[in-house]
Amino acid sequence: MDSDDGVDIQIFDFLRVHRSGRVERLRGTEVVPAGDDAVTGVSSKDILIDTETGVSARIYIPNLHNLHYDEPAKLPVLVYFHGGGFCIQTAFSPTYHTYLNSLSSEAKIIIVSIDYRLAPEHPLPVAYNDCWEALQWVASHSNAAGPEPWLAKFSDLGRLFLAGDSAGANIAHHMGMRARAENLKKGLKIKGIVLIHPYFWGSEPVGEENVGEELRRRLDELWMFLCPESDGVDDPRINPIAKGAPKMDGMACEKLMVCVAEKDAMSSRGRVYYERLKEMWGGVVELVVSEGMDHVFHLEEPSSGKAVEMMTKVVAFLCS
Template identity: 50%
Template sequence: MNSKTSELAHDFSPFLRIYKDGHVERLKGIEVVPPSLDPKTRVQSKDVVYSTEANLSSRLYLPENTTPTQKLPLLVYYHGGGFCVETAFSPCYHNHVNNLVAEANVIAVSVDYRRAPEHPLPVAYDDSWAALKWVASHAHGDGPEEWLNRHVDFGKVFLGGDSAGANIAHQLALRFGQERLEGIDNIKGIILVHPYFWGIEPIGNEERDPEKRKVIDGVWYFACPTTGGNDDPLINPLLDPKLATLGCNKVLVAVAGNDALRERGWYYCEELKKRGWRGKVEFVEANGENHVFHLENATCENAVTLLKKISSFINDD
């Protein structure tokens, strides 16, 4: 039975539809672009397998004019898409990471992870951790990928992402605070752009209409069907007893003024301070903008400002 004859089970338009026969129809994030030498930024990229068992790859990025022995900060980036759509190879993410690498002069590893509903959470977290372990295997200069062996300063490792990818970056920093990793002594910072955090009870000026909240609630249950609800610490870090153990030195949270998730980002920063976490917290807001606006309009003034802010966060010692 195909999607033309099967009944809809879940309709998350304009992102995806799920049919009762199990068929998944993604409506967004299905286009991919190959790695390249980007003509605008002159950033070079290539795809490298980080998990042969799951056949998962990351896209690596090298900025222009990198000398053979030059050591640069590393940004491990996790894409957004509600854990369900988009990939590291989507045009919007390929372009965004090219711009980040050129602006900040960093090496980047853009991680592709398995998505719900075929692979419900915590698969995306586990894949993302496996990618970070693969990155760490290069710390002594004898890993399988020469760009990482030659050019990464493993004393300057950053995790970042937008939306669901920011959620992943946060969760990995928490896990690093508990477990650590052979080869990475410290995560210098995490960059959370429009982080996908939520909760059962509205906070601040957050949307209170039950029907509108129900839509956002449903996405989390869809991605993580074994969850206890929208106060699960995986989606509501304000209720996570481990929050103060966040394993990094500093945090940058960027929000958009018109984003339904805006309040969660602001309260996350405040809660980090209250819990006694000893790192530095930075908060930046783009007034009048919507969720992940910078991916849709990378040249607008607020997107350029955000790019420069991320660059200074990475390079400010």
Template identity: 50%
Template sequence: MDSSNSTEIAHEYPPFFKIYKDGRIERFTGIEIYHNYLNSFVAEANVVAVSVEYRRAPEHPVPIAYDDSWAALKWVASHADGKGPDDWLKNHADFESLFFAGDSAGANIAHHMGLRVGLEGLAGVKLDGIVLVHSYFWGKEPIGGEDTDAEKRRKVEALWRFTCPATSGVDDPYINPGTDPKLGSLGCKRVLICIAEKDIFKDRGWYYSELLGKNGYRGVVEVMEAQGEYHVFHLTNSTCENSVAMLKRIVSFINQGQA
């Protein structure tokens, strides 16, 4: 056996993962930081949260993550009216006030789950709103002040094609909501979009807020921008002023829906 394959890199996509020629995958970040952040959020908002551990690419290519997330939501909804196997959900969750939230790829998924609720419904629950933090959206043509560097854009597109081999490209509705004719069918009445000034995806967040109104969405759209910050800064520096402010804004957004 050629032991050199264990150290030779086949594909590398920082800051997410690298793949070695022997098939081994090394991820640069894990889920502990998410668990800690979620605990802080739950304590501040006084809510019940369900964290979806969907299968991740490249081992499990997109759209498996969307399918897993929808299956998890159907499981949550199965607890409405005192049913379902989880006593904590049955006794404490408010199924009349449900929110989807996520950052980066999780925000992308939260959007698509909200859209699916609008198109298919989710029996037993009422979706009040979605929270999209630093959404992983993209597109073939640059928008706003988006980076036009061909090499940087090629890397974003290459990562997308690697995680979703069956895609038509970065104008696929999975990653570019602007190409989705069903965008206005989002199944909630409120949307909070959080962006970061120095995030490569910043302009996509602003663009998404504009697209909703242009595509017939009749709900309320709010946007919060953190000055001087980068992609998912709240995970690496959860106690900084901008992180605390964003957490409080999300908490306020959700608690407003429960009032």
């Protein structure tokens, strides 16, 4: 029997690492092409950001055919980081393509969805660094500059937003913190950040968190699998409220929205994060709670009443 048949590591129901080192992703591998969306009228295309790392993005723009290059309309920009536990999913998946087409259409916003490198082939902090470089690349399009014409011609980077779900929300938090510590190119400021069901964790329960021992053990192990250099789940990268974590009064935006789902195992983490941020930070903080729902339900059931309700609130945040 080929030794590759043996599974060395099983990560929940979505990833296996075989004894040979081969990584088998059981979910989040399907992709769909970019193009014009008949339902929303949004156009999209794929671009390569870094030739050395292969980091790329899918850009969405609403009503492209109604925009004019001679007198271009200026639209706000949302940089989006997909979820998937840092180890599955892609910016080109049908799940994110459907969601971001709708979001771009409803918010009338340009979206740059980043396809960062995944663990375990590229363990953390690679994803954070990829996303920071991608954010810097977006910022380089200020004042009609930069290589991407949709951004150079149509973007208003004075209205720059960040968002992400799950692991992507974790990334968005850290990009907001890093933007204050290191500054974006051209001195750009982030107007707002949306964290949807953020993937935060820690060694001790918080709030009303009630997670069984088995799930807690598996979530602990997942973090160490993703970030082998870490000392554990009180690493500030996964636990931003841990003792010794950077103070959140350094968040580099004007306002921030935290979305949590009641049945999500990490819901209490999101609520406590919201409370800490509200106490420590001078910006506007909003909490959106989806009662009776679970982690990233809005991606799995985008037409459900709760998903539509959350979309409405996210759109309002981006448009205000």
